[in-house]
Amino acid sequence: MVVTRFAPSPTGYLHVGGARTALFNWLLARKTGGKFILRIEDTDLKRNTPSATQQVLADLHWLGIDWDEGPEVGGPNGPYFQSQRKEIYDYYVQKLIAEKKAYYCFDTAEEIERLRKEAQTNKQTFLYPRPQRFPEPEEARRAAAEGRPVTVRLAVTETEPIVVKDLLRGEVVFNPAEIGDFVILKSDGLPTYHLAVVVDDELMGVTHVIRGQEHLMNTPSHMLLQKALGFRTPQYLHLSVTVSESGGKLSKRERPETLRKAILQSDADLDALAWAGGLSRQELDLFLSGEKIPDMPAIDAMATYLGIHLPEINVVDFLKSGYLPETMVNFLALLGWSPADGQEIMDRQTLIASFDLNRLNKSNSFFDRKKLLAFNTEHIKRVPADMLVKHFRVFLETVGSPAAAADDAMLGHLLRINEGARTLAQIEEKCRFAFVADEAIEYDPEAVKKVLRKEGAIDILKTIAQRLQMLETFTAESLEAMLRHLAEEKQAGLGKIAQPLRVAITGTTISPPIFDAVNLLGLERTIKRIERAVQLFGQA
């Protein structure tokens, strides 16, 4: 049976690159009827936080990537948090030491750094100088007592070339002489990634490791470790990386960086900005000098304050921008893979049915947000109505929209009258006017100038208000008939009637179709808003 896994390090929200890796592992497991394991690689105490783990899980849930073993669901190979598997790793480390395949080291960071610099000036690859005689456990205990850092390194004695059989790239040959004795147990007693990953993959029965290309260079080290421990070697497949417009690998840093540049270029009041982000002025300055990156809510708040749009990087950023999980899964799958039939828009089931490792491609791909938008437009059209309502609600709640208070029937209605929308955010923006108090409507100066200040606009509004009051029954039909009739009467296009009305009730030139917009507000509130607009913009 095929067993795959996704093993994120919880350093924050799940970003799209990680999501793509998770997706390919998940697709392979689902396609083959295998098993997909989620394992949390939280051995870096400095960077990992429990809340980050929750964020990653929530993001996976949102994407609809479910796991057969892991946090929340458990399984026979747990625990699924590496921080809870310390004894397991210790056992293997001791075994390697006893077999003289690994040894203790007591170097300080400074000493290592000095050796590394030295190698660099000599233009050589840094290789840790293995001692003639491996220290005894007793010596390690003494060193630790003296306060020296104690680590364990694998003794790399292999002389034959190491061949990584990559499912995508074929055989990649590495020279073992270039692999130094690497650390497998850190001085804090926790394993390094290399040891943990090898032990866990073996113990959890992982058969296929699909991971980013950045791990290709680690693979020979992992194979060495597997050999030393008498483990099996899983099938490896190293995915191409996804690059962003700035050239390099898509990175979480991109959002704070974009914001930082924007702040530096703007003439914003920094004290007010810091306040908006919930930061002290000092913290903001540290951010601007590039020394410290604030957390995500602060970044988001400052971007909102400045009115700038940051590139979406984390999965949750896409949720907040109004993308559907169906869109994300579909789009991510097509970054480096394509189905034999050339279909592009696919639902989850189709994706699974068409998935085939042989159709993965090797070159790096660029994350094209415009294409993503087109995909989203398409998926909004295709996702079943009740599912779309669910997504819409999650979106509204996540961004804290006043429309979140509406019931499902209303949300369904909003979605229907906004056919053709590109994102849920767009729909929310267009309909928000109906969920705020009449007096809270803010008139966009541009819209007022372009529409309400135009000759005759106010008169038309007055006429509309009158006719609305005269309406016997207020229905979508009677409203449409009235407005169309009015347009004919004035010998004008419907636009001449609809635009002033639109601006009067929404404050902007953008809204759902005018009949739907008025209908959404209701008779009374429409009249009230028209009257307010007339009052505000009636006199020159």
Add this chain to the structure above:
RNA sequence: GGCCCCAUCGUCUAGGCAGGUCUAGGACACCGGGUUUUCAACCCGGCAACAGGGGUUCGAAUCCCCUUGGGGCUACCA
């Protein structure tokens, strides 16, 4: 610097492994037009690529080599 990976329209890609059917197909973007009560959506049309050089071969986008370009890694991070 060293090691490794990659290379088809602006972008994602099909074709490549099993050379001829490729005057290189699709999608997105872009441009032009249509439709229209705003924004979208929608319809029609158009632009646009085998990085360069050498081989192999009757024949190369496809196989080989070099160059160039891009990317990754080079931690007691994963």
